Amino acid sequence: MVNIYEAQRANKIKSTIIVAGFFVFVTAAVYILVQATSVYMGYEFGGLGFMGMALIISGISSYVGYYYSDRIVLSISKARKADRIKDFNFYTVTENLAIASGIPKPKLYVIEDSAPNAFATGRDPEHAVICATTGLLDKLNRTELEGVIAHELTHIKNYDTRLMSVVSVLVGIVALLGDWFLRIGFHGRKSDNDKGQLGAIFLILGLVFAILSPIIAQLIQLAVSRRREFTADAGSVFITKQPRGLIMALEKISADMEPLEVANKATAHLYIVSPFKGNVKGAVGRFAGLFNTHPPVKDRVKVLSGMV
Amino acid sequence: MNYVYVIVAILGVILLWLISTYNFFVSSKARIKASIQEIGNQLKRQFDLIPNLEESAKAYLMHEKKIYDALTEARKAISGAIKSGDVQKMSDAGSKLSQVLPQIQVVVESNPELKASEVIGKLMDELRDTADKVMYARRLVIDLTADFNVKRVEFPSSLVAGMCKFDELPGLITPEKGEHVEVKGKEIQTPKVDLG
Numbered sequence: 001m002v003n004i005y006e007a008q009r010a011n012k013i014k015s016t017i018i019v020a021g022f023f024v025f026v027t028a029a030v031y032i033l034v035q036a037t038s039v040y041m042g043y044e045f046g047g048l049g050f051m052g053m054a055l056i057i058s059g060i061s062s063y064v065g066y067y068y069s070d071r072i073v074l075s076i077s078k079a080r081k082a083d084r085i086k087d088f089n090f091y092t093v094t095e096n097l098a099i100a101s102g103i104p105k106p107k108l109y110v111i112e113d114s115a116p117n118a119f120a121t122g123r124d125p126e127h128a129v130i131c132a133t134t135g136l137l138d139k140l141n142r143t144e145l146e147g148v149i150a151h152e153l154t155h156i157k158n159y160d161t162r163l164m165s166v167v168s169v170l171v172g173i174v175a176l177l178g179d180w181f182l183r184i185g186f187h188g189r190k191s192d193n194d195k196g197q198l199g200a201i202f203l204i205l206g207l208v209f210a211i212l213s214p215i216i217a218q219l220i221q222l223a224v225s226r227r228r229e230f231t232a233d234a235g236s237v238f239i240t241k242q243p244r245g246l247i248m249a250l251e252k253i254s255a256d257m258e259p260l261e262v263a264n265k266a267t268a269h270l271y272i273v274s275p276f277k278g279n280v281k282g283a284v285g286r287f288a289g290l291f292n293t294h295p296p297v298k299d300r301v302k303v304l305s306g307m308v
Numbered sequence: 309m310n311y312v313y314v315i316v317a318i319l320g321v322i323l324l325w326l327i328s329t330y331n332f333f334v335s336s337k338a339r340i341k342a343s344i345q346e347i348g349n350q351l352k353r354q355f356d357l358i359p360n361l362e363e364s365a366k367a368y369l370m371h372e373k374k375i376y377d378a379l380t381e382a383r384k385a386i387s388g389a390i391k392s393g394d395v396q397k398m399s400d401a402g403s404k405l406s407q408v409l410p411q412i413q414v415v416v417e418s419n420p421e422l423k424a425s426e427v428i429g430k431l432m433d434e435l436r437d438t439a440d441k442v443m444y445a446r447r448l449v450i451d452l453t454a455d456f457n458v459k460r461v462e463f464p465s466s467l468v469a470g471m472c473k474f475d476e477l478p479g480l481i482t483p484e485k486g487e488h489v490e491v492k493g494k495e496i497q498t499p500k501v502d503l504g
Contacts, residue, residue, distance in 0.1 A: 088433065092437045092440075095441070096437070096440050096441050096444045097444065099346065099350075099441060099444045099445055099448060100444035100445075100447050100448055100451075101448075102339070102343070102448055102451075102452070241447075
């Protein structure tokens, strides 16, 4: 039995470790790739040249995505505004839990789809949006809905959208730098200013990193995403003071085999349960699990059941 | 020369930490004040709904004199609590109404006409929802006060609390001894369910 404060503290520590490890990895990858590129091209671009370009390109696209995240996701998902009378439970549950968590009530939207799912987005609690499908609102009772909404509110309160945007900017930088290094390798010229032994080492390391680091960075990004899901589950129990609602909601949602029509890879990580259902067992399943944005529902239920 | 910079940097970090801890304490106090006002806000919503309920169900409620009196008493308690602004009074007034609601529910369920009425149905939903809202507003006060009190005794923020003389905040007063925290012998036994 783990009490909820301990669970939250453990999650915070694990999150910090993963995110810190991610930053260390990215710093190392960027440093090696920039050095390798400049060795190959025979001169140093004042250190920050390539990295600066990659940062700007990756940064602008991610920043726009993050800043307008609410509008972008809503337009992809064909959502309509929630109505207090028609969607009484959805509306009042969110109102109540927003009071309990001390954040302003997020804007609410509904997607007409019988597959049950929900997501939250927005750059900060003042511009937050929660969206649920009609399938979810019909299939869950009020207590289960409270569990789901509390989970989404915790995502908003923890600025998870901001975190995942920063992480994806960094993944983008690593991918771009690796890509450029490999391209220069095909077209570039051998330099007269040969740096000798150190240069050779950097070239080899650069090659290894260029090939491996984008995928490693993505795997760490997915690990961050999974850890934030566990954290949001714990936060949900903290708000509602009981794990039963969320447990039953997760089991109901995962038992439903229907794929969500409006989901796509770009928005998958925002949903409460991964909208892509795949049930591969065994070693292949475990390996495939590394590429999941969400932890398996079984594990989430197990952790929740142990909470007081 | 270098170690002068290091010392200045360390002192700077400590100063920043001191400022942010102090800010946490004073901003928590302000937030707790606001959350107490939120309880008053939700109570007022309940208060405004009651006359509607009384009007719609008057004929039936008049028969149930006990319930009608309890409702009137709850209304008086709520309006008195809102005027006084005392969080304990507000909490007690909210509980008074929560206790009457199940009794009204019984009346509605046992009267086919009342049960079928859409207006009454919506009113009961709204009343239950306002009772929930008062509960969540109380919970926010409890959580914010807990955060404040925990930081007050944890090291190293306890140093700041001691320096600036921050006292423990009471939050919602619940007696720490009493029936609600005891489990008596009979309650431990497995209940027997008789469906016969």
